[in-house]
Amino acid sequence: MVDRWLSFVRPRLLPERCVLCGAAGTAGRDLCAGCSADLPRLNPVQGEACRRCAAPLPPSSAGAVCGRCLRRPPPHEAAVAAFRYEPPLSRLITELKFNQRLHLARLLGQELAEAVAGTLAHAGGEPPQVLVPVPLHRSRLRERGYNQALELARPVSTRLGIPLAPSLCERIRATSAQTDLPASRRRANVRGAFRANDCTGIRHVALIDDVLTTGHTVAELARVLKRAGVRRVEVWGCARAAAPS
Numbered sequence: 001m002v003d004r005w006l007s008f009v010r011p012r013l014l015p016e017r018c019v020l021c022g023a024a025g026t027a028g029r030d031l032c033a034g035c036s037a038d039l040p041r042l043n044p045v046q047g048e049a050c051r052r053c054a055a056p057l058p059p060s061s062a063g064a065v066c067g068r069c070l071r072r073p074p075p076h077e078a079a080v081a082a083f084r085y086e087p088p089l090s091r092l093i094t095e096l097k098f099n100q101r102l103h104l105a106r107l108l109g110q111e112l113a114e115a116v117a118g119t120l121a122h123a124g125g126e127p128p129q130v131l132v133p134v135p136l137h138r139s140r141l142r143e144r145g146y147n148q149a150l151e152l153a154r155p156v157s158t159r160l161g162i163p164l165a166p167s168l169c170e171r172i173r174a175t176s177a178q179t180d181l182p183a184s185r186r187r188a189n190v191r192g193a194f195r196a197n198d199c200t201g202i203r204h205v206a207l208i209d210d211v212l213t214t215g216h217t218v219a220e221l222a223r224v225l226k227r228a229g230v231r232r233v234e235v236w237g238c239a240r241a242a243a244p245s
């Protein structure tokens with residue numbers, strides 16, 4: 001309990017420190033310039049990632065959409081990921097998710113906000129009306145004590161001035177972790193797992209998640225939101241893992 005309290009309070013008391021090497025942070029971030037340069041960033045504006053699912057694209061590819069999305073377009077219109085899911089970034093996400101290191105959400109959320117801001121400035125158009133963190137089932141929330149997607153969404157909301165709507169969707173069925181299942185069973189695992197609450201007046205939503213993998217979870221949420229009347233769904237993830245074959 002004290003640990004959890006400290007992890008909430010510490011980031012508000014101490015100056016920025018690099019979460020990777022402990023040096024002083026730069027530009028108001030918990031990251032030094034050297035470690036920042038080493039992070040595996042994805043730049044969708046430069047065509048490094050698919051604009052529908054955020055999968056990294058081969059360097060030579062001219063297209064903005066990957067083959068998988070061309071063959072079978074996902075229900076969401078766009079996706080942005082700040083990073084490839086690779087070390088040392090993947091280690092930070094694991095620490096945030098499983099080891100109660102909540103202060104990491106500040107840095108990771110700020111990085112996600114910058115990636116999204118760059119994409120929005122490039123693509124133009126209206127930003128989403130609300131941010132919806134991918135919900136956890138109440139049993140998982142009880143066990144972990146927090147939803148890492150909500151913690152990541154907070155700095156994004158502050159930076160972009162888009163309100164959070166964490167209760168717009170609920171996870172009504174506890175599911176196995178997608179990463180514990182073979183690719184073939186992941187879609188069925190999340191089918192019927194979510195419910196949308198009243199979406200009156202909401203046309204455009206961005207879902208926020210920590211890691212995007214095969215995308216079945218966010219695709220299922222996008223379907224549920226669209227059935228509830230939402231017209232456009234974007235997916236913003238801190239990191240994009242390569243899809244398992």
Ligand SMILES: [Zn+2]
Nearest residue numbers: 018021032035
């Ligand atoms: Zn550093």
Ligand SMILES: [Zn+2]
Nearest residue numbers: 050053066069
């Ligand atoms: Zn794609």
